Amino acid sequence: PLTGTGTIVTPAADAARGVGAFNVIQLEHVQAIVAGAEAAGAPVVLQLSENAVRYHGALAPIASATLAVARAADVPVAVHLDHATSAGLVGEAVELGFSSVMFDASALDYDDNVRATTEVVEHCHAAGVWVEAELGEVGGKDGVHSPGARTDPAEAAAFVAATGVDALAVAVGTSHAMLTRDAELDFELIAALRAAVPAPLVLHGSSGVADAHLTRAVTHGITKINIATHLNQVFTAAVRQALADRSQLADTRRYLGPGRTAMTAEATRLLGVLRAA
Numbered sequence: 309p310l311t312g313t314g315t316i317v318t319p320a321a322d323a324a325r326g327v328g329a330f331n332v333i334q335l336e337h338v339q340a341i342v343a344g345a346e347a348a349g350a351p352v353v354l355q356l357s358e359n360a361v362r363y364h365g366a367l368a369p370i371a372s373a374t375l376a377v378a379r380a381a382d383v384p385v386a387v388h389l390d391h392a393t394s395a396g397l398v399g400e401a402v403e404l405g406f407s408s409v410m411f412d413a414s415a416l417d418y419d420d421n422v423r424a425t426t427e428v429v430e431h432c433h434a435a436g437v438w439v440e441a442e443l444g445e446v447g448g449k450d451g452v453h454s455p456g457a458r459t460d461p462a463e464a465a466a467f468v469a470a471t472g473v474d475a476l477a478v479a480v481g482t483s484h485a486m487l488t489r490d491a492e493l494d495f496e497l498i499a500a501l502r503a504a505v506p507a508p509l510v511l512h513g514s515s516g517v518a519d520a521h522l523t524r525a526v527t528h529g530i531t532k533i534n535i536a537t538h539l540n541q542v543f544t545a546a547v548r549q550a551l552a553d554r555s556q557l558a559d560t561r562r563y564l565g566p567g568r569t570a571m572t573a574e575a576t577r578l579l580g581v582l583r584a585a
């Protein structure tokens with residue numbers, strides 16, 4: 309069923325378990341991730357990013373389909389708006405019944421980030437919607453990788469107190485859209501952030517992190533693990549395989565289906581890795 313994000317993330321944070329938060333673009337992603345979570349017997353967060361909404365041209369069509377699949381699922385599924393910079397889009401997600409939003413004002417300086425995030429938190433909390441924000445910019449969204457970015461624990465604690473956010477995305481060595489899983493995480497910093505910040509921590513750009521390091525990130529204090537690129541790589545590799553040598557292929561189901569099947573298996577596997585933490 310469709311579930312509050314806090315209902316999934318809070319107990320996981322208390323038990324030092326990881327929660328998979330996987331990005332969706334097409335309906336096939338939604339189906340694959342939910343089927344993968346059902347096979348793993350694990351809850352999952354489906355995330356639609358502002359960028360994915362821009363691709364579709366509107367939030368409601370893909371969001372309605374995503375919410376419908378979540379409602380019908382056999383495991384708890386949260387639907388989350390990812391990397392929103394537009395307060396208007398956040399409002400639309402709240403109206404549609406999203407479980408949570410990430411408001412990303414990480415590119416602003418500290419005071420402006422606090423101001424903008426606080427406004428969004430007030431609006432969302434009034435509607436019972438859980439909010440994630442980011443402090444210390446995790447790079448790579450624009451193709452420019454900056455794995456050296458770091459979130460300061462004292463500043464993070466002050467930010468959470470000032471804004472009232474429910475979870476905080478932190479910069480600890482990852483970068484978005486990495487194609488190889490060789491990011492070097494700052495585990496000491498993760499532990500220091502966990503000790504300083506009274507809210508669950510979120511790791512963005514987790515595609516660049518090897519399985520063993522994902523597990524270590526969770527045991528050191530990360531709860532929500534955001535993965536997009538890696539699952540897309542798996543999906544697209546299967547599509548590429550299905551299309552190879554079949555120049556007459558026309559029915560889109562013949563190549564999207566294998567992509568969906570491959571993504572399902574990898575989602576199940578990743579949720580197992582996070583659970584093993």
Ligand code: G3H
Pocket residue numbers: 331390391483484485486511512513514515516534535536537538
């Ligand atoms: O918000 C989404 C994630 O941070 C995904 O990043 O594509 O590098 O896995 P990724």
Ligand code: ZN
Pocket residue numbers: 391484512513534
């Ligand atoms: Zn991200």
